[in-house]
Structure formats: C-alpha cells, structure tokens
Amino acid sequence: MAAQAFVTLATNDSYAKGAMVVGKSLRNHKTSKKLVALIGPHVSDPCQSVLKKIFDEVRIVNVLDSGDTAHLAMMKRPDLGVTFTKLHCWTLTHYSKCVFMDADTLVVSNIDELFDREELSAAPDPGWPDCFNSGVFVFRPSMETYGKLLQYCTEHGSFDGGDQGVLNGFFNDWATADITKHLPFIYNLSSIAIYTYLPAFKQFGSNAKVVHFLGKTKPWSYTFDPKSRQIKGDVQEAATHPTFLLDWWILYSSTVVPMLHEHFGEQPFHSGCVEASGQPLLASAESLASSAERKQLWEQGQADYMGVDSFENIQRKLDAFLNM
Numbered sequence: 001m002a003a004q005a006f007v008t009l010a011t012n013d014s015y016a017k018g019a020m021v022v023g024k025s026l027r028n029h030k031t032s033k034k035l036v037a038l039i040g041p042h043v044s045d046p047c048q049s050v051l052k053k054i055f056d057e058v059r060i061v062n063v064l065d066s067g068d069t070a071h072l073a074m075m076k077r078p079d080l081g082v083t084f085t086k087l088h089c090w091t092l093t094h095y096s097k098c099v100f101m102d103a104d105t106l107v108v109s110n111i112d113e114l115f116d117r118e119e120l121s122a123a124p125d126p127g128w129p130d131c132f133n134s135g136v137f138v139f140r141p142s143m144e145t146y147g148k149l150l151q152y153c154t155e156h157g158s159f160d161g162g163d164q165g166v167l168n169g170f171f172n173d174w175a176t177a178d179i180t181k182h183l184p185f186i187y188n189l190s191s192i193a194i195y196t197y198l199p200a201f202k203q204f205g206s207n208a209k210v211v212h213f214l215g216k217t218k219p220w221s222y223t224f225d226p227k228s229r230q231i232k233g234d235v236q237e238a239a240t241h242p243t244f245l246l247d248w249w250i251l252y253s254s255t256v257v258p259m260l261h262e263h264f265g266e267q268p269f270h271s272g273c274v275e276a277s278g279q280p281l282l283a284s285a286e287s288l289a290s291s292a293e294r295k296q297l298w299e300q301g302q303a304d305y306m307g308v309d310s311f312e313n314i315q316r317k318l319d320a321f322l323n324m
C-alpha cells in the first residue's frame with residue numbers, strides 16, 4: 001500500500017510559519033504518516049529550508065508556471081489563485097490517502113485515525129453546518145479527480161471566493177449522503193464556535209484534537225513576549241481561545257523560531273517575538289495549568305490569566321512537551 005500523508009499549504013512566509021507549527025504539532029503527537037508541505041514560489045529560501053527539516057516532502061507549486069490545466073484554469077479565474085494551489089494536493093498520487101490541514105491549524109492530539117475515513121470527509125462549518133469546513137479534510141489523490149475539480153472550478157467558480165466554496169460545490173452530497181464522512185467537530189474546532197456556543201465548548205472543548213484559527217486574525221498576527229510569556233495584540237480582535245493561542249505561541253517560539261534564526265542567519269526576519277511590553281495583555285502562562293483550571297479561568301475572564309507563578313507554569317508545560 002502506498003504511503004499516507006498529512007498535507008498543508010503555504011504561499012508566503014506568514015502562512016509558512018503556520019505550516020511549520022502544523023508539522024511540529026503532528027510530529028509532537030507522534031504521527032506515523034508522512035508530512036508534505038505544498039508551497040508557493042514566494043516562500044523565502046530560509047523558510048523553505050526550515051520546512052524541509054520538519055516535513056518529509058516540500059513541493060513548490062507554481063500554478064502560473066505549470067503549463068497544465070491548472071494554468072489554463074488560472075488564466076480564466078485569476079481570483080482563485082490560492083484555491084488552485086490548494087487543489088494541487090490531489091496531484092500527490094504517490095500517496096494513497098491524505099489529510100489536508102490548513103496552515104492555521106494546531107494539532108493537540110494524535111489524529112492518525114482520520115486515515116480510516118474516506119474521501120471526502122470533513123467537519124461541519126460553524127457558520128453553515130450543511131457545508132463542510134475545508135480546513136481539515138480527508139481525500140484520495142487522483143489526477144482524474146484533480147482534473148474534474150479544476151474543470152468545476154473554471155465553470156462554476158467558488159460561491160465564497162475560496163477553496164471551501166469550490167469543494168462544497170464539487171462534493172455537494174457531503175451533508176446528506178454518508179454520515180461517516182462527517183468528522184466530529186473536535187477535528188476542526190474553530191474559535192468562532194467557542195463564542196457562539198459557549199456551553200458546548202465548556203462541555204466538549206477539552207476533547208479538542210485540532211484547533212483551527214480561522215478568520216482574519218491568525219496566531220502569527222499577534223506578538224509574543226518570550227520573557228513574560230505573554231501574547232500581545234488587540235484584545236477586541238482576539239477571535240481565539242487564549243489558551244489555544246498560547247499553545248500555538250509556545251510551540252512556535254520554542255521550536256520553530258530557533259530554526260528560523262539558524263536559517264535566516266544575519267538576514268532580518270519577523271519572528272513575532274518582542275521584548276517590549278505595555279500593550280494589552282491577552283493571555284499568560286497562568287492559563288496553562290490544567291484543563292479544569294483553564295475552563296474556570298476562561299469563565300472568569302481574561303484579567304485572571306495573570307498569575308504570580310505564570311513562569312513556573314509555562315516551564316512545566318514546556319518540560320511536559322519536551323519529555324513527550
């Protein structure tokens with residue numbers, strides 16, 4: 001049987017940071033599958049080098065250069081650039097089955113069991129649950145399917161302007177045909193759901209397996225103070241559960257940033273880590289204690305995330321991570 005792989009995508013250095021965290025989080029949870037990163041030609045060389053360290057395969061996808069049907073489709077629908085790049089995952093035919101993960105996801109437990117599912121399996125979208133969210137989905141690479149998807153894309157476009165609209169149009173019986181293709185929501189838990197159905201989040205949130213930071217503000221849009229272990233940014237804009245966001249930053253700053261430093265060398269780059277403080281506090285290490293405490297703190301509001309022993313807590317969390 002051909003190998004199976006997790007696949008992610010990054011067309012620029014910002015999303016590449018996310019892809020690195022996705023890869024690292026899969027490795028930390030001991031996946032037995034291959035890891036593939038599809039990247040656009042604009043991802044910088046140092047970022048490509050770091051991705052190559054984390055992923056088994058890093059493939060540059062340049063739709064404009066490809067000269068194939070994707071190129072033609074792109075000429076007709078230049079608005080769907082990133083979408084065409086994402087659809088390229090169907091060309092990975094040296095794998096029998098794959099799980100696509102958006103670059104703005106974070107894996108919080110082993111999810112290899114997703115490979116028991118069939119194409120096209122995905123979790124409901126929190127905004128319109130008769131559609132699936134295309135941030136996490138199981139698929140079977142196939143040139144035939146790839147061709148059909150491109151054709152569908154060129155003829156019908158995307159009702160939401162992105163890949164999710166195209167994929168829901170193409171796999172349009174997802175909502176009704178086969179319940180085994182409905183992944184539990186914990187495989188694609190988006191922050192939006194936390195706010196729109198807080199009691200359900202309190203009940204089920206601790207079972208989360210994949211967190212998805214969907215929406216405008218991505219984890220890398222914030223800044224992080226490694227000394228105080230605090231995330232800074234516009235609190236009003238924070239559409240994300242603070243502890244998951246902090247998990248993202250701890251993994252990123254402790255394992256990805258050192259690799260970036262190594263590969264960028266003297267070249268300047270934006271790590272997102274700052275030393276200065278004074279901006280609004282969003283979350284601190286205090287929130288990392290335990291899931292029960294987390295819930296409680298969350299319910300109490302953000303002011304309680306500041307704690308005198310926050311450094312000890314984060315240290316414990318880091319030690320646990322490294323000893324896994």
Ligand code: UDP
Pocket residue numbers: 008009010011012015082086101102103104105135213214215216
């Ligand atoms: N993406 C990318 N570059 C972009 C926009 C998107 O590489 O400029 C990829 C990336 O893998 C990202 C996915 O496409 O996770 C979907 O976009 P995004 O996550 O921003 O959409 P959302 O989940 O917020 O709807």
Ligand code: MN
Pocket residue numbers: 102103104105135212213214215
């Ligand atoms: Mn996303």
